[in-house]
Amino acid sequence: MPREWTDLFVLPDGEAPPANAGGEEQEGGRGRGRFFRRLRENLSKTRQALGAEIQATLFETVDEATWERLEEALIMADVGASTTAKVVAQLEQEARDGGLEGGEALSARLTELLAGIARTESPVRIDLSPKPTVIMAVGVNGTGKTTTIGKLAWHLRRELGRTVILGAADTFRAAAVEQLQGWAQRAGCEIVTGREGADPGSVAFEAVRRGREQGADVVIIDTAGRLHTQDHLMDELTKIRRVIGKQLDAAPHETLLTVDATTGQNGLRQAKLFSRAVPVDGVVLTKLDGTAKGGIALAIAGELGIPVKLIGVGEALEDLRPFDADDFARALIAP
């Protein structure tokens, strides 16, 4: 499971990430001290969100109440009734059969089971060998598409030395273009925009064209937020995808669905219907810096086989991390 940026992304043959990857910030403006402070804050946030230890009281005693406590913990984490029932039944069975003794063994096995669900068959790594690699962000309104794109562009540049162009294909929401422009500036990359109300497909097309022309490594397309129940808007996504494919064969290479960690069971419907409109390659689980555990991502991975690839842990550039299934599993049942 990727923990580092270099684990998550497959670079073109023979290329190594730049020597400064993960190192000091180069751009002017912000001093070294401030950068390290941010990094520290960011890491501690990540730890809080993901590295947490398993709930100590969960397996204090092993009896009927244990399974209820476990059920409660998973339900409260938004894992959902059916996935919860499956996991608890399996653990209970294994405990009965005598293979698992004591709290430590049980919690180790539980994390293993949960992480196992999160690890899907589908590839977790994002292949950056196509040039340019086209990434498209889709998702329900307000889930964090635009912010994720800003952070991703910054990391691709910083950690992997990629050149990135953004395409502002959310031509619908008021000031969506200005918002992405703000991020392009922060991340230090170029952006292709259209007028408000312009055809999103043509903006995406133009962004990919520009990416090819300039030999950019990655083009990331922002799309307008939409509810998965709005058929015409789902059709529009399919169309945007098709238009991108006309400019560059096999593009978009990676379609990422943002899912807000506070989302409940509806998240599964979102993933199902979005992936019907455009093949979704991975989930970005955002807003994990709050108290929500994002358990719906487990149900999405388990039932639809779509892996989580990235997590959002805040609103700053740095606050995006590769997903780690073990950390996630532990955090799900952390207090």
Next chain:
Amino acid sequence: MFDALSEKLQATLSDVRARGTLTEADINAAMREIRLALLEADVNFRVVKRFTSTVKERALGEEVIGQLNPGQQVVKIVAEELTTLMGGESERAEFASRPPTVILMAGLQGSGKTTATAKLARFLKAEHGSSVALAACDVYRPAAVDQLVKVGGQVGAEVYEQGTDRDPVDIARWALDRAKMDGKDVLIVDTSGRLHVDEALMAELVKIRDATKPTTTLLVVDAMTGQDAVNVAEQFAQAVAFDGVVMSKLDGDARGGAALSVKAVTGKPILFASTGEKLDQFERFHPDRMSQRILGMGDVMSFIERAESQIDADEAQALERKLRRNEFTLDDFLGQMKTMRRMGPLTSLLGMIPGFQDQQLKNLKVDESDLDRLEAIILSMTPEERRRPELIKGSRRLRIARGSGTTVQAVNQLVKQFSQMQKMMKQMTKGKMPDMAALMRGGR
């Protein structure tokens, strides 16, 4: 999935009927189903636990009586208890005795505050004729101010903004002074999204509240929120003691159990429902309908009631006579359409019919804006034209198209559709009320 609970309960309790009373084992089986249904709807685990124990207590004593089978009976108890918990009547937001009324908007990131702010402004203008100003206090999210300026402009509310370099507390204070000076009735303060656990930002929100002394503080909650809704609501309640809730994104297919959780843990009413990206898709919240939505039982009762109160019996008879004699005119059509619309948005109305949810509703796609267009077209016709649509040709067609802001094609289509309808009506032998929805669909 929607009527699954009723069905499951009836199956679970099918053999009870003969016995006449519900035993504890029956009830436990039923409670398992209810518990699952509520959890699937995202009602908080602890709220569900409390709820099922209340229902259980009530159901245990109950006799199986009358027309209802035991399954239905339990459903009825559940529905009643749910309504009690959710609150029955819709409540209203308060106005200050001396203007401006200040409304403070708060919530998590991405919950829909900015859109709700503009929608609320539009709503207050339309309902109360208020003059509304908006204060742009989200200085953190890139382009949030631009967004508010744009949507504010669209609903005709003045936006007080000072860019993103000033402290949001100062902006709020300044905006309030300006609202007073400008003699505004209402000032709505849009704030940045913040996590309930972000101490610094929560403290800032308290400062904004103290600086503006809002008449009403509203928490905006995404209808898709899961178990965490209680944490969010509790923390915001503790920090700013909000008065009511706006549920956003209710136009999706989320069951919206978060509404119940929030109400249960804070006791605060849900005041408004935000139901789309268009700025007029905003309405008063109806708790009774919400409880039905959460459990997925079509809101049969309120559908029947509303239909009864809106369609006057005499009117219905007169209509029937007209239909039989083929005297149904475009005026009658307009009247019918208005009646339907008084009963609520068409799709939400249809959604109340049990077994009519989800798939069918999606296929139906009755667009409210289509109805707006039809209404505008008919209203642009002369009374004579409404009685005899066959008159509508050439320059008349153009005049009507211009008058209604539509196109000649749209006018043509309506006239054609209407004549098809008349034909269909002639064929109707039963003389019953026409299925308006089906007719409108037929012409599309």
